[in-house]
Amino acid sequence: METPSPEEIAAARRIMVWKDFVPPFLRFPLFLLIIIVYMFSGGVYMSAVSEMSGSLSWINEDILMAGYASMTGLTIAFPLLFRILFRFPTRELLLFSAGVFIVSDYLCMISDFLPLVVLLSFISGFFKIVGTFVCWSNIQLKITPRRDFAVFFPFLFTFVLGSVQLVNIVTGYSIYAFDWKAMHRLTIGAFILIFTLVYFCMRRNFRQGPYIPFKGIDYLGGILWSLWLICIVFICVYGEYYDWLDGKPIQTAIIFAAVLLVLCLQRAATIRHPYINLKTFSQHNMLFIFILFGCMTLMSATATSIQNIFTGAILGFDARHNADLNWGILLGIGVGTGIFYLALTQWKWRIKDIVLAGFFFFFLYQVMLYFLIDASAEKYMLYLPMLFKGAGVSLVYTSLTYALAGCVTFAYYFEAMCVIGFIRTSFGGPLNAAILTQLFNHIKQENIAGLGSYIDSMHSLANSFSALYNEFQKQILLVSLKEVYGYAVIIAIVILLAILLSDYRSLISSKASPMLKLSEVWKYVRHKTK
Numbered sequence: 001m002e003t004p005s006p007e008e009i010a011a012a013r014r015i016m017v018w019k020d021f022v023p024p025f026l027r028f029p030l031f032l033l034i035i036i037v038y039m040f041s042g043g044v045y046m047s048a049v050s051e052m053s054g055s056l057s058w059i060n061e062d063i064l065m066a067g068y069a070s071m072t073g074l075t076i077a078f079p080l081l082f083r084i085l086f087r088f089p090t091r092e093l094l095l096f097s098a099g100v101f102i103v104s105d106y107l108c109m110i111s112d113f114l115p116l117v118v119l120l121s122f123i124s125g126f127f128k129i130v131g132t133f134v135c136w137s138n139i140q141l142k143i144t145p146r147r148d149f150a151v152f153f154p155f156l157f158t159f160v161l162g163s164v165q166l167v168n169i170v171t172g173y174s175i176y177a178f179d180w181k182a183m184h185r186l187t188i189g190a191f192i193l194i195f196t197l198v199y200f201c202m203r204r205n206f207r208q209g210p211y212i213p214f215k216g217i218d219y220l221g222g223i224l225w226s227l228w229l230i231c232i233v234f235i236c237v238y239g240e241y242y243d244w245l246d247g248k249p250i251q252t253a254i255i256f257a258a259v260l261l262v263l264c265l266q267r268a269a270t271i272r273h274p275y276i277n278l279k280t281f282s283q284h285n286m287l288f289i290f291i292l293f294g295c296m297t298l299m300s301a302t303a304t305s306i307q308n309i310f311t312g313a314i315l316g317f318d319a320r321h322n323a324d325l326n327w328g329i330l331l332g333i334g335v336g337t338g339i340f341y342l343a344l345t346q347w348k349w350r351i352k353d354i355v356l357a358g359f360f361f362f363f364l365y366q367v368m369l370y371f372l373i374d375a376s377a378e379k380y381m382l383y384l385p386m387l388f389k390g391a392g393v394s395l396v397y398t399s400l401t402y403a404l405a406g407c408v409t410f411a412y413y414f415e416a417m418c419v420i421g422f423i424r425t426s427f428g429g430p431l432n433a434a435i436l437t438q439l440f441n442h443i444k445q446e447n448i449a450g451l452g453s454y455i456d457s458m459h460s461l462a463n464s465f466s467a468l469y470n471e472f473q474k475q476i477l478l479v480s481l482k483e484v485y486g487y488a489v490i491i492a493i494v495i496l497l498a499i500l501l502s503d504y505r506s507l508i509s510s511k512a513s514p515m516l517k518l519s520e521v522w523k524y525v526r527h528k529t530k
Contacts, residue, residue, distance in 0.1 A: 017090045017138055017206045030197070031139050032159065034094070037190045038131045039163035040170070041101040042070040043108045043121025047171040051180040051319070056112050061237050066114070066121040068233045068430055073125030075421035076226045078414045079275055081133045082525055086212040090134055091202040097131040098195040100124065102188055109184035122226070132160075137208055147517075149405050150344045154337040157398045161337075165330040165390070172323020212525055221275030224264045229426050231257035236430035240437055280415040285407040289400050290423055292355065295495050296396045297428035298435070299362040302488050303329075303389050305433040306440060307369065310481050311382075314375055314474065321379060328383040332390020336361070339391070340398045351403050356499050358395030363492040365389040370485040373478060397424075410521070436484065444480040451476060 015027040022030070044052065046067035049060050056062075084093065104120040111117055136156065144151040174182040235253045242250045268274035280286070311317040311325070339357065343349040368385040401417075408416045422428070451472065 015138055015142060017202050019201055019203055022201050028139055028142055030201075031135050034194055034198075035132050035135045035159060036163050036166070037187075037194050038097070038101075038128055038135070039160065040167055040187050040190065041105065041124050041128050042067070042167075043104055043124040044070070044117060045167065045171045045180075045183055047168045047319070047323070048175055048180040048183065051175055055180065058112075058114065059241065061241050062114050064430065065234065065237050066108075066118045068237060068426070069118045069230060070121040070125035070128070071429070072226065072229045072233060072426045073122035073127075074129045075125075075418060075424075075426045076222060076229065077126045077129045078418035078421060080217070080222070081130065081414060082521055083212065083214065083217060084130055085134060085137060086207075086209045086525060087214055089205050089207050090138065091198060091204060091206060093134050094131060094198045094202070095195060097127040098191045098198065100127045101191045102195070105184045105187050105191070109181050122230075149402055150341065153398050153402050154341040157394055157401075158334060158337045161333045161390075161394055161397065162330055165326045165333065168326045169323045169330075172319040172326075176318065176320035176323075209521070216273045218267070218271060218273055218275040221264065221267050221271070224260055224267065225275060228257060228260040228264055229422065231260060232427040233430055236427055236434045239434055240441075276415050276418060277412060280408075280412045280419055283408045283412055283416055285403070286416060286419065289404055289407070290420060292396070292400055293420055293424045294428060294432075295359070296362075296393065296400075297423060298432040299359070299366070299488070299492060299495075300389070300393060301429065301432035301436050302366065302369070302485065303386075304429075305436055306481065306484055309440070309477065310369075310373060313477055314373075314481075315377060315379075317379070324379065325382055325386050328386030329390035329393075332361075332387035332392075333394040335387065336391035336394030337398055340395055340402075344402075351399055352499065352502070354395060354399040355403075356496065358392045358399060359492065359495050359499060361388045361392035361395065363489070363496060365392060366485055366488040366492050370482060370489055373482045373485065375474060375478065439487065440480055440484050443483050444476060447476050447479050447483075451479070 014024060015031065018027045018030070044063055044066045046064060049063045052058065052063050053060050088096075101124060104124045108117050108120055111120075140152060141147070143155050170186070171180075171183045174180075174186060231253050235250055235257065238253075239247075239250055242248075244250055245254075264276075265278070268276060268278045308322070311322055336358070340354060343354050343357075365385045365388040368388065372381055372385070400420075404416060404420065405413065423431075
């Protein structure tokens with residue numbers, strides 16, 4: 001690994017984008033503050049689904065569609081990140097993105113026109129990753145002067161994944177204290193402060209690399225891939241509502257998705273610089289990492305769609321109590337990234353061992369929830385499984401991203417991150433949530449037929465129909481939830497066995513390539529535009 005020069009290290013520690021009057025000891029924390037605030041953007045907040053749907057007369061699927069549109073915008077931005085970094089100065093990028101967030105959050109707060117909210121959420125997600133990428137690019141040498149991903153990724157994902165949980169916590173608390181619009185007001189106020197900070201404290205026209213114009217970018221390809229992802233998200237989110245293939249909107253969306261996929265692949269195969277090169281899909285280990293990320297989103301889905309049924313319908317948690325559970329996940333994320341750092345730098349574990357440990361934490365979460373599903377469960381009992389879930393997410397997320405850096409050349413790395421993002425941050429969540437919801441509904445119908453046969457005139461609650469009905473519904477939910485988590489435990493065991501039996505020596509590199517210098521990246525991007 002190439003050692004940076006003393007001049008580079010000194011410049012990295014100073015973080016030169018700040019003006020001279022900003023104290024050096026404040027420059028790094030200020031960037032971390034900006035990153036956290038940028039992670040709070042997103043158009044709508046999926047933690048406020050029930051409150052927003054009641055206020056706007058929307059169904060829950062409408063809010064989820066806007067939320068996943070934000071994640072899709074974040075995903076589709078990856079191939080353009082370095083082009084944007086070399087095209088615009090740091091200060092101007094951060095000012096523009098902060099302005100976009102202020103406008104989009106305000107319009108999403110006051111608008112009841114769903115297509116506009118979905119579009120604004122997509123744009124907000126796009127600029128969220130652009131703004132955070134610019135910030136991380138300015139401080140990466142401060143974190144690791146040797147450009148070591150084993151040091152950088154744990155730090156990165158502690159803040160990225162942790163900020164996601166902080167958003168859920170603050171959203172839950174603001175709803176409990178005020179209403180769902182309070183989160184938008186808080187975010188707008190935070191971005192106004194960030195805008196002011198950047199405007200007065202950062203240097204004008206400061207660039208991290210030489211200027212490269214926007215040439216050779218496949219804008220149409222980017223639009224086609226975005227529309228395809230939106231169609232897949234639409235199918236997954238609204239499938240249950242429109243009765244899947246029996247619903248006309250789902251049939252139409254499937255046809256559009258098939259046509260768009262053909263157009264995307266045909267364009268990628270025929271133009272010189274496609275938005276996503278077809279060679280990206282055939283990169284070493286891409287399919288294997290894609291599948292493992294899919295397994296991760298499947299394991300995570302039980303902690304959102306199915307667990308929320310338990311905490312809401314059975315335990316009666318409100319927004320604040322549900323938000324409290326995110327503290328356990330937040331702590332688990334820190335534990336997971338800490339284990340990753342120690343395992344790779346001190347204990348010298350293989351990537352296989354780290355991934356296995358991550359899925360073992362998922363297994364522990366599923367097992368604990370299986371035994372905790374009961375009407376008498378207390379909130380404090382859920383914190384430990386939440387910690388296991390957070391540790392599993394951070395370990396798998398960080399280790400697979402680290403493995404991707406060792407399997408894919410830089411020429412395809414950010415396009416590979418976009419492809420992996422299809423399942424990781426775009427349609428992976430709604431797809432797996434739809435699978436589990438469909439499984440839960442099927443099990444619930446079977447249990448209604450089975451448990452209903454035990455009710456007769458001799459039942460202790462037979463004289464009170466309302467009491468009998470409520471008890472019947474509660475028992476149906478408890479049995480169905482426990483059965484779903486039982487299936488989740490079985491799936492987790494299968495995943496663990498598959499990882500144990502796989503040969504990682506030919507699949508995942510145990511050492512990622514070091515981060516390239518920005519000068520080397522600039523030369524590559526410059527060559528690509530010619």
